[in-house]
Amino acid sequence: MIKMLHRVTELKTLLYRLFLAYVFFSISRVLFLYYNLDLFELNSFSQGLYLCYLGLRFDTTSIVYLSSLFILMSILPGTFVLEKAYQKIAKRVYFFGLTLGMFFNFVDIAYYRFNLMRLNANLFESIENEVNKSTLFFHFLSTYFYLVVLFVLLLLAWNYLYDKKPLPPQKIRNKKVYYIESAILFLVVVVTCIGGIRGGNFLNATRPIATIHTMEKIKNPQHADILLNSSFSIFRTIGKTGIQPKNQYSPEKVKAVIQPFKQYAKSSQDSISPNIVLFILESFGKEYWGAFNEETKIPNYVSYTPFLDSLAQHSLRFTNFFANGRKSNHAMPSILAGVSTFKTAYTTSPYVLQPLESALSILNQQNYDTSFFHGAPNGSMGLLGFSSVLGFDHYYGKDEYGNDDEFDGYWGIWDEPFLAYVKTILDTKQSPFFSTIFTVTSHEPYIIPEKYKGRFPKGNIPMHQCVGYTDYAIQQFFKQAKEEDWFENTIFLFTADHSNQSDYDYYEKPINRFANSFMIYSPKGTFKGVNRQLSQHIDIYPTLVDLVDYDKPFRSWGQSLLSSPVQAPYVVDFFGENYFIMDDQYILLSDGERILGMYKEEDRGLKNNLKNQNLPEMNPLNEKLLMFIQDYMNRITSGELFFKETPGNTLAK
Numbered sequence: 330m331i332k333m334l335h336r337v338t339e340l341k342t343l344l345y346r347l348f349l350a351y352v353f354f355s356i357s358r359v360l361f362l363y364y365n366l367d368l369f370e371l372n373s374f375s376q377g378l379y380l381c382y383l384g385l386r387f388d389t390t391s392i393v394y395l396s397s398l399f400i401l402m403s404i405l406p407g408t409f410v411l412e413k414a415y416q417k418i419a420k421r422v423y424f425f426g427l428t429l430g431m432f433f434n435f436v437d438i439a440y441y442r443f444n445l446m447r448l449n450a451n452l453f454e455s456i457e458n459e460v461n462k463s464t465l466f467f468h469f470l471s472t473y474f475y476l477v478v479l480f481v482l483l484l485l486a487w488n489y490l491y492d493k494k495p496l497p498p499q500k501i502r503n504k505k506v507y508y509i510e511s512a513i514l515f516l517v518v519v520v521t522c523i524g525g526i527r528g529g530n531f532l533n534a535t536r537p538i539a540t541i542h543t544m545e546k547i548k549n550p551q552h553a554d555i556l557l558n559s560s561f562s563i564f565r566t567i568g569k570t571g572i573q574p575k576n577q578y579s580p581e582k583v584k585a586v587i588q589p590f591k592q593y594a595k596s597s598q599d600s601i602s603p604n605i606v607l608f609i610l611e612s613f614g615k616e617y618w619g620a621f622n623e624e625t626k627i628p629n630y631v632s633y634t635p636f637l638d639s640l641a642q643h644s645l646r647f648t649n650f651f652a653n654g655r656k657s658n659h660a661m662p663s664i665l666a667g668v669s670t671f672k673t674a675y676t677t678s679p680y681v682l683q684p685l686e687s688a689l690s691i692l693n694q695q696n697y698d699t700s701f702f703h704g705a706p707n708g709s710m711g712l713l714g715f716s717s718v719l720g721f722d723h724y725y726g727k728d729e730y731g732n733d734d735e736f737d738g739y740w741g742i743w744d745e746p747f748l749a750y751v752k753t754i755l756d757t758k759q760s761p762f763f764s765t766i767f768t769v770t771s772h773e774p775y776i777i778p779e780k781y782k783g784r785f786p787k788g789n790i791p792m793h794q795c796v797g798y799t800d801y802a803i804q805q806f807f808k809q810a811k812e813e814d815w816f817e818n819t820i821f822l823f824t825a826d827h828s829n830q831s832d833y834d835y836y837e838k839p840i841n842r843f844a845n846s847f848m849i850y851s852p853k854g855t856f857k858g859v860n861r862q863l864s865q866h867i868d869i870y871p872t873l874v875d876l877v878d879y880d881k882p883f884r885s886w887g888q889s890l891l892s893s894p895v896q897a898p899y900v901v902d903f904f905g906e907n908y909f910i911m912d913d914q915y916i917l918l919s920d921g922e923r924i925l926g927m928y929k930e931e932d933r934g935l936k937n938n939l940k941n942q943n944l945p946e947m948n949p950l951n952e953k954l955l956m957f958i959q960d961y962m963n964r965i966t967s968g969e970l971f972f973k974e975t976p977g978n979t980l981a982k
Contacts, residue, residue, distance in 0.1 A: 336507075338499070339410070340518075342496050343404070343518075347400075349490055350388075350396065351385065354392065354431070355381060355388070357431055357558070359381060360435075360479070361441070364438045365438070367837060368441075368445070369552060370551070370934060380556060381555070383547070383556050384558065386542075387556055387557055388558055390526050395560060400522060406508055408499070410496075420491065430559075432480070433559035434560065436448065437559040439473045443773065446655070447557045447558075447905075448562055450563050464739065543556045543557060549936070550905060551935065566672075572678055572680065573962055574966045582956070583959055583960050588895060588896055589884060589886055589964070590972050591871050591885045592881065592882040593875045601760075601761075602878075603851075605762075606764050606822070607869075608821065608822065608824070611769050611770070611825070611826060612772055612792070612827060612828065612829035613768075613796065614828025614829060614844060615828065615836075616833060616844070617632070617793070618634050618638070618641075618846050619631075619637075620634070620646060633793050633794075636804035644849060644850040645848065646858070647847040647890060648846075650865065652826070652828065652843045652845040652865070653843075654674070654827060654902070654903075655827050655842075656670075656826070656827060658670075658677065659676075659826070659827070661712060661715055661826075662675045662715070664824065665688050666685055666687035666688065667870040667871065667887045669865075669867050669902070669903075672903060676711050676714075680966065680968075685719065686972065688763075689719040689763075691883060692763045697761050697762060698763070699722045700754070700762065700764045701723070701765050702726075702767065703726050703741070704726065704743075704768070705727060705741035707726040707728045708726075709740070709741070725751070743802075744798065744803075745778070745802035747769075748802050748803065748806040749805065751766055752810050755813075758815070761877075763873075768802075770798060770799055771795040771798075775792055777798040778798075790830045790831075792829050816852060820849065820851050820876060821850045822848070827845070838935075839934065840911065840916060840933040843900075843904070847868075847869065862890070862898050863899060863911065864898060864900075866887075868887035868888055868890050869887070870885060875891045875892055884969075884971055884972045886957070886961070897912060899911060907919060907921075907925060908920070908958065910951075911930060915928065916930060916932065917951055
């Protein structure tokens with residue numbers, strides 16, 4: 330029997346070093362789970378361990394990707410592989426890739442709470458427009474310094490363990506045997522790595538492992554994010570828009586079910602067109618608005634919005650309302666153009682520059698002066714560019730404000746002075762005007778001006794005092810605005826881009842994380858009461874169109890909340906890597922192809938999966954979801970985002 334000369338030792342050392350990668354990736358997963366434990370409903374400690382074990386499959390893909398060059402360097406034939414200089418280079422290659430993967434895992438430990446999905450390539454699209462990237466980056470490091478320290482300590486430990494097993498110097502005694510051995514080693518390692526990338530299934534895997542495979546051995550969809558690691562999610566989303574044409578159903582059937590065009594008759598309201606001011610409140614989810622929690626029956630609930638609560642008593646409130654997305658750049662197209670966000674934000678997709686029917690295109694036809702106010706540095710979140718795409722006449726940001734003394738140092742001008750500035754600009758406008766105001770202060774790092782420290786209740790989470798401050802800023806705006814002539818003929822709309830930190834279990838439920846608010850106030854008292862109809866961000870755009878008495882057909886997946894529904898209300902959204910659709914009876918979860926779960930509408934925590942009961946409502950609800958996705962994808966990719974009057978495309982009232 331021929332004794333193997335070198336390669337066994339080298340193979341053992343390679344496996345040891347890759348094993349270390351598994352160890353430290355697993356540590357990062359345990360830390361991710363521990364830090365975000367309140368977001369995942371686990372039944373036991375053993376369940377958490379089991380989910381971490383399942384995650385090893387996805388770690389394998391990431392580790393092979395990140396260390397592929399190192400693996401290749403380790404199995405090359407020749408004694409030079411054993412030399413110290415070569416090993417130093419190999420070590421640097423090893424740690425460069427895997428440290429980068431660990432870094433993203435650690436970022437996600439903190440960032441996941443805000444995004445509620447694993448980091449992916451869209452992160453880079455979201456931050457590319459931020460002008461103060463370095464400030465935000467160092468703020469992140471300072472805020473989560475303990476994670477930075479822990480990250481460094483783990484890297485030091487990793488380096489120490491790596492050096493514990495160096496390769497001993499050896500000589501080739503039989504070149505023929507050595508190179509045969511090397512060829513076998515190369516073949517075995519390459520085949521193994523390919524299998525690892527494909528998820529470890531050598532027999533049945535026809536394509537590399539994907540995010541959907543997280544659902545193969547778990548029942549709760551929110552647990553899928555525990556199995557994933559951030560580098561895996563980034564790898565699987567690089568270069569993918571998430572917007573692809575689909576042709577599962579006939580266009581005629583889709584049009585009949587989804588009804589992508591709307592038309593509203595003129596109302597009997599005043600002949601004078603109203604001014605409209607739309608507030609989009611940063612991170613201001615339903616949880617913080619007292620007036621929207623009167624029926625949630627949350628024990629010991631505390632409101633942090635005294636002014637908005639008082640205004641709500643004279644307004645029309647939509648209390649069963651949901652956001653379409655989790656970020657500011659998700660909210661903008663949803664609210665103003667009725668284009669929701671699924672896997673890829675519309676604002677960062679390749680299709681964002683195409684003509685788009687929106688509230689702005691219609692209001693501009695109605696001779697409205699249109700303006701967008703955002704106290705952040707101009708261009709933040711890509712909102713300057715998208716406001717231009719929508720067709721706003723004017724943009725007012727931090728540059729236009731012109732006083733950096735009121736800059737919070739991170740995201741923009743404090744809400745109170747910026748809203749005062751907004752009021753002075755509105756004073757100069759000729760009616761009718763439409764203005765969208767996007768606030769900034771109720772955002773991480775959850776700070777308020779020094780002069781107001783201690784004035785607003787801090788509550789149980791950092792977000793609470795910011796909510797109180799923004800509520801106060803809006804109060805001051807109204808106090809000043811009501812003295813102006815334009816105020817009486819103005820309709821005010823309030824919503825939030827998305828939710829944020831949660832203090833109550835009710836809002837930790839996966840579906841309720843999208844719970845939002847929508848309110849309409851008119852000084853004339855035109856809009857009052859509580860509307861419990863299921864509704865969503867994409868309904869605001871047609872509601873705006875209805876408000877200004879536009880009576881022509883237009884493209885809209887949502888429907889006006891001021892007219893009788895043209896179809897049964899529903900909500901469509903996306904979280905993690907899956908879609909969901911909710912009507913007044915059920916919630917259906919899907920990956921866009923397969924049904925993953927069916928739940929009662931009140932089961933917002935997605936605990937009791939009824940999929941196997943084959944409920945008669947399941948397939949029709951799934952078809953509706955798939956038709957919505959198809960119409961969404963096809964209209965975006967084909968550029969059909971306007972209503973076009975043709976012989977085959979008419980709209981009956």
